[in-house]
Amino acid sequence: MLEINNQYNLVKRRVQIEVIKEFIQGNLIDDVDKIPYKLIPKESDPSRCCIYKERAMIRYRIMALLGVNIEKDDDEMKPLAAYVKEALAHDAPVQPVLTTITTGCSSCPRDQFIVSDLCRGCFARPCMANCPVDAIDFRQGKAHIDQDRCIRCGKCIEVCPFHSVIHIPVPCEGACPVDAIKKNERGFVEIDYTRCISCGKCAISCPFGAIVERSGLFPVLKLLRSKKNIVALIHPSIDGQFPGTLGQIKTALLHVGFDEVREVSEGAGETAEHMAGEVVQRLHQGSPFTTTNNCSAYMELIERHNPQLEKSRSLVATPMSVLAQKIKSENSQSQTVFIGPCLAKRIEAEKLGTVDGVLTFSELAAMFIAKKIDVREMEETDLGDVTSYEDCREFALSGGQLHCVEKRIASGESIKTMTINGLDKKTVKSLDNWERKAPVSQLIEVMSCEGGCINGPGCVVKPSLALKLRNGKATTPVQSAKKSTKL
């Protein structure tokens, strides 16, 4: 996975900011076709082959932001303004969540293990001795891997004393936990949507930005423009994504145009309560184990790859669903917008029908900038009585949900727990084995993103920093900041 602080993410943010700015000013249809030229002016120094390709890629990013299925509906002759009109007229279908930009794909060669010049042709030759398929021989005193025989097990890397074997990966394929990424006959990336679980790992792994999510931004922008009562449902991982406290973030959201802000943790309290009861009940009924169900990518995994786990997953309503339901029952006119780090949540939202829009932190960040809202300068808004669900903000971290459920399990019951901290090829394989040999734990938390939701594809800051900010340790110096200098 790519480091979150990279040029691609910065450009992506600039595109988001420009589009939202133009939308707010009401000039989007007139000016959208100028944005690629504005962001990549004539004299700029291209990071791709030329500025024309960079502009083309900006155009595709805008299309992704408009929710266009680029793979299917790319018409190079069609101006962006026409796409904007379509996005404003009706909401695009949610699935597929991810789409590919062939123009950006570098068509990386198949992943391979090769022996570099560092090979000293040693006498022990552990690589040759340990290769399970005899793919290594020695030519002119140096090791050589026969690519047709190699099964990419990586044994040779482990055993070489000189670190001379290197692995050249295909980032998107390597990141995909379910082998949904294929190359077409021309070597460009293609997603097999029957296999894809919309976890978004490929999109944040491609160093060329050739896989993008089809954003849910425009349905939300349209909602915000309507006169309805719009409620923001903020995922607990929002704490740490922006400079400032939860109370300040809440104020900032009210400034963006939301009429009400509610924490998804509120629903999580109820979820944890119900799940605690469910686990004990199932245990008494003799079912071997229960898995959590609030990771939407994991739910997709069950549906598409592991239907045998359907009976083991928890059936309680997820925090988002509980809260959305509650808001709708308080006021049936309210419109709900989930704000989180997750792409797969859009699928869950669509299935539920009670969540009307889904926004990522990354898109929210762009909204703040476009509207010149500085979170740190906001007054604190009272968060209300949070005592019953404050601990459930931990749902954003791997293992957090387990803590919350364990705490709510009646005394006298003892259950063993386990976390699946991040889905990758290996862990997905291990899920297959559960049918034959049930895990010893009775409650298993599954999270698609390593570390939990704070490492989701829609996040703004890296998890290590988000964690520090969440603990209120505003990384030493910043507390003195308020109004310290003005230029």
Next chain:
Amino acid sequence: MKKKEKIKVKICVGTSCFVQGGADLLLYNDFLDPALIDRCEIEGCSCFDACKQIEDATGKEIKPPFVEINGTIHGSVDAQELASLIRKAVNNA
């Protein structure tokens, strides 16, 4: 020996800088040489309003994230850039 004055470093933590790469600079303890940190007074600070002017002193366009070192504002500062700017400032002090 006369005690040298500390280099004043201000990292902008306005939302615009924060979400465009500035957040990473707050982890400076992880990438700056402790000897350099000792010579500096590093603090976070609110928006410089540098995002509203698009040119620095030399007339070059600047972009977030911004850092102010001894009164001069620098744009597009990443971890590496911050380290080299501070080293330069320390050497010139």
